[in-house]
Amino acid sequence: xxxxxxxxxxxxxxxxxxxxxxxxxxxxxxxxxxxxxxxxxxxxxxxxxxxxxxxxxxxxxxxxxxxxxxxxxxxxxxxxxxxxxxxxxxxxxxxxxxxxxxxxxxxxxxxxxxxxxxxxxxxxxxxxxxxxxxxxxxxxxxxxxxxxxxxxxxxxxxxxxxxxxxxxxxxxxxxxxxxxxxxxxxxxxxxxxxxxxxxxxxxxxxxxxxxxxxxxxxxxxxxxxxxxxxxxxxxxxxxxxxxxxxxxxxxxxxxxxxxxxxxxxxxxxxxxxxxxxxxxxxxxxxxxxxxxxxxxxxxxxxxxxx
Amino acid sequence: xxxxxxxxxxxxxxxxxxxxxxxxxxxxxxxxxxxxxxxxxxxxxxxxxxxxxxxxxxxxxxxxxxxxxxxxxxxxxxxxxxxxxxxxxxxxxxxxxxxxxxxxxxxxxxxxxxxxxxxxxxxxxxxxxxxxxxxxxxxxxxxxxxxxxxxxxxxxxxxxxxxxxxxxxxxxxxxxxxxxxxxxxxxxxxxxxxxxxxxxxxxxxxxxxxxxxxxxxxxxxxxxxxxxxxxxxxxxxxxxxxxxxxxxxxxxxxxxxxxxxxxxxxxxxxxxxxxxxxxxxxxxxxxxxxxxxxxxxxxxxxxxxxxxxxxxxxxxxxxxxxxxxxxxxxxxxxxxxxxxxxxxxxxxxxxxxxxxxxxxxxxxxxxxxxxxxxxxxxxxxxxxxxxxxxxxxxxxxxxxxxxxxxxxxxxxxxxxxxxxxxxxxxxxxxxxxxxxxx
Numbered sequence: 001x002x003x004x005x006x007x008x009x010x011x012x013x014x015x016x017x018x019x020x021x022x023x024x025x026x027x028x029x030x031x032x033x034x035x036x037x038x039x040x041x042x043x044x045x046x047x048x049x050x051x052x053x054x055x056x057x058x059x060x061x062x063x064x065x066x067x068x069x070x071x072x073x074x075x076x077x078x079x080x081x082x083x084x085x086x087x088x089x090x091x092x093x094x095x096x097x098x099x100x101x102x103x104x105x106x107x108x109x110x111x112x113x114x115x116x117x118x119x120x121x122x123x124x125x126x127x128x129x130x131x132x133x134x135x136x137x138x139x140x141x142x143x144x145x146x147x148x149x150x151x152x153x154x155x156x157x158x159x160x161x162x163x164x165x166x167x168x169x170x171x172x173x174x175x176x177x178x179x180x181x182x183x184x185x186x187x188x189x190x191x192x193x194x195x196x197x198x199x200x201x202x203x204x205x206x207x208x209x210x211x212x213x214x215x216x217x218x219x220x221x222x223x224x225x226x227x228x229x230x231x232x233x234x235x236x237x238x239x240x241x242x243x244x245x246x247x248x249x250x251x252x253x254x255x256x257x258x259x260x261x262x263x264x265x266x267x268x269x270x271x272x273x274x275x276x277x278x279x280x281x282x283x284x285x286x287x288x289x290x291x292x293x294x295x296x297x298x299x300x301x302x303x304x305x306x
Numbered sequence: 307x308x309x310x311x312x313x314x315x316x317x318x319x320x321x322x323x324x325x326x327x328x329x330x331x332x333x334x335x336x337x338x339x340x341x342x343x344x345x346x347x348x349x350x351x352x353x354x355x356x357x358x359x360x361x362x363x364x365x366x367x368x369x370x371x372x373x374x375x376x377x378x379x380x381x382x383x384x385x386x387x388x389x390x391x392x393x394x395x396x397x398x399x400x401x402x403x404x405x406x407x408x409x410x411x412x413x414x415x416x417x418x419x420x421x422x423x424x425x426x427x428x429x430x431x432x433x434x435x436x437x438x439x440x441x442x443x444x445x446x447x448x449x450x451x452x453x454x455x456x457x458x459x460x461x462x463x464x465x466x467x468x469x470x471x472x473x474x475x476x477x478x479x480x481x482x483x484x485x486x487x488x489x490x491x492x493x494x495x496x497x498x499x500x501x502x503x504x505x506x507x508x509x510x511x512x513x514x515x516x517x518x519x520x521x522x523x524x525x526x527x528x529x530x531x532x533x534x535x536x537x538x539x540x541x542x543x544x545x546x547x548x549x550x551x552x553x554x555x556x557x558x559x560x561x562x563x564x565x566x567x568x569x570x571x572x573x574x575x576x577x578x579x580x581x582x583x584x585x586x587x588x589x590x591x592x593x594x595x596x597x598x599x600x601x602x603x604x605x606x607x608x609x610x611x612x613x614x615x616x617x618x619x620x621x622x623x624x625x626x627x628x629x630x631x632x633x634x635x636x637x638x639x640x641x642x643x644x645x646x647x648x649x650x651x652x653x654x655x656x657x658x659x660x661x662x663x664x665x666x667x668x669x670x671x672x673x674x675x676x677x678x679x680x681x682x683x684x685x686x687x688x689x690x691x692x693x694x695x696x697x698x699x700x701x702x703x704x705x706x707x708x709x710x711x712x713x714x715x716x717x718x719x720x721x722x723x724x725x726x727x728x729x730x731x732x733x734x735x736x737x738x739x740x741x742x743x744x
Contacts, residue, residue: 010695250570
């Protein structure tokens, strides 16, 4: 009975699916801009966290680079973009001293919300290291209003919120170019900017970086590529600030687990030696049953010692 | 709950005896995973995955309970509280990455476990209830994982929840009422997030409860084995401890190594970037995809594109649920008395096709709903239903199985060459010679 019902139900599903599979398909219009899209790529020399062989097992952050990236963020990006999940105190993680962080927080162009201790009224005051980076706009409506209806996204997690994050940020920031001559006229969007790394090719953010825009404290030449790579690295850190801690712990865990697994393999082989050997003993032998003390640590027997 | 020749529990100290007479927990442990539980000696590494699934559940519960101490289930702060865990909670990043990747690995383990059951006929008499309780656990896991994915309140959380809960609106007449009831409102919002958090906390303990029933029902007939021939005598089995505690410990080590590689070196490889964007009801992602472990079923859902008496959407929903529910009837759809595919030359090939078919469905389910994926998923869905509902009932009746070994011990001794009687005569599942003792 079950089989008859099953075969009938199966026949119904198969019939409906065959109908669907045979149904003609609408022609999907070919996107004439398809060929203009470019794949995100790493800067020359790769990233510090790629590590040897690019496996990503060992490489950490390059604090010099992160500090350069922070400078680009502070002088360029932070005019429009927030970093809402990052606190000033976190900057100690990229090599700034406690005193430096205090100054950075205090001198940040935006102040943080506060309450006047005398009147109880809402006010603002300079940030302290414990504060998060202040928001640029109070809400999304304000952000849209100030930016031609395209709200600048928060950058805290940008390196994880896009496929191939750091490569994407690097490629996008250094990837602005003139519209190709053969680009279809009717697809040009005048109010936006052409960028082959952006998902729609037309991005609201104008080109931000140009050679020499920032003066690096460590003397690195501030080419567009350099700044794009540095700010991408910085945003990789803001998205994944515990990466170094994670990898370090991971190496320790793996060493332990490899040791543990090797030992348990040897133990397994030893415990089973008599079962494997008894294969030649013929049917009926109970595989030796190993009463050489192995049973002594059986859980049931050990329990009543406690 | 074991065979008559199993070594009984004998307390060795006065205290042990005193305790055992009053609360025989050590006896229970001894009889269920100690020296008192006899297991076929020929089971291979695929039998490690039941224990691994148990370990995966424990990892999820342990990390989940600590995460819940720091997480806040409110749409205003849920996303930020997850970032708080990642940045400010001591070892919070580890807990969260363990929990997120642990969920994926729980499914990997369970899928291999289910495939093992299909291949070696573990769903057949006398283990039908073991199989069905396993399916209940699988359904509970899917519900738990789905609701858990909503909690970080990212874009995929929100839109995945919207798409999946909207499926119920395909039900005629009461559909919309059901959706409103599930969501606690007219759209995925704070009420939804709160109830999903509550249920996400509850269901793992229900899973743990069903797991106990499942292990209980398994330990009545004992484990199946690669020959599918039931245990006939003491020569066929060895005690769980130390033999399988040792083997499972090794398997656990391998499992943890692979899991650790993901947690520590590629923690976001199995996730979707869009879930690092906070949920926004006004911005729909380009492609809404569920987590990878739902892809085969998502592909079946989307394969129904033609209205035929019922609307296409309703067909998709019915088929998606049917694709899992039909497995409850597997013990009766498959009429062959032979369990293991090793001795079923025809069904073995069909089953291999099925395994590939499910991988193809998974691939289509993760792809955008465009050609050629839609048509491929339609063909793959045809095979999926045809396999379980048409091919299996017919082939299992008509195929001639290879001769089975007389016993596990004989199969172990002679390897694959066996001179046993033809299938279906000597071994008919329930008729296994020695009945387990109470």
